[in-house]
Each structure stands twice: as structure tokens, then as C-alpha cells.
Amino acid sequence: MVVFFFSVMAIWVFIVIFGDIFHRRDLSGGAKAGSCLLIFVIPLIWALWASPPLLTGMLPTLGAFRDDRAADRPRLISSDRVGNN
Numbered sequence: 780m781v782v783f784f785f786s787v788m789a790i791w792v793f794i795v796i797f798g799d800i801f802h803r804r805d806l807s808g809g810a811k812a813g814s815c816l817l818i819f820v821i822p823l824i825w826a827l828w829a830s831p832p833l834l835t836g837m838l839p840t841l842g843a844f845r846d847d848r849a850a851d852r853p854r855l856i857s858s859d860r861v862g863n864n
Contacts, residue, residue: 793818796818797815797818
């Protein structure tokens, strides 16, 4: 439910921003197009910059590292659990 609310809120924010851009009479057509382009380009660049492991293919190696660490931990067997006789 919270994810749905934030999704609707994000869409509404974009609608309001675009409405404000296209309603202004002091901006030329090129300025309006540039503003709309920047609204899409800046978050895209930020997303690409913020997640380099996804782009460079390092995510599988990180998963392998997690598996190696999990193998070093002692395993819990059923006789070690509380309540088993």
C-alpha cells in the first residue's frame, strides 16, 4: 500500500511539474523542451552513477562473496535447537 501511494505521488509530482513548465508564458518552446529533457536526463544520469555494480557486471561477484562468507558460519542442526529432545 505504501509503495502504491509513493508511486501515485511521484506520478502526480511529474504531472504538476510539467503543467507548470507548459503553463509559463515567459519560456520559449526550446526552453520548455530543454526543461522537460532535463527532468528525464538528470535522474537517469544520477541512477547510472549511483549504481555502478549493476552496470559493470559486479553483482554476481558480490553474490559469490556473500556465499563464501555464509559457508564459514557454523550451521545449526536440529539437535542444537532449543526444545528438541
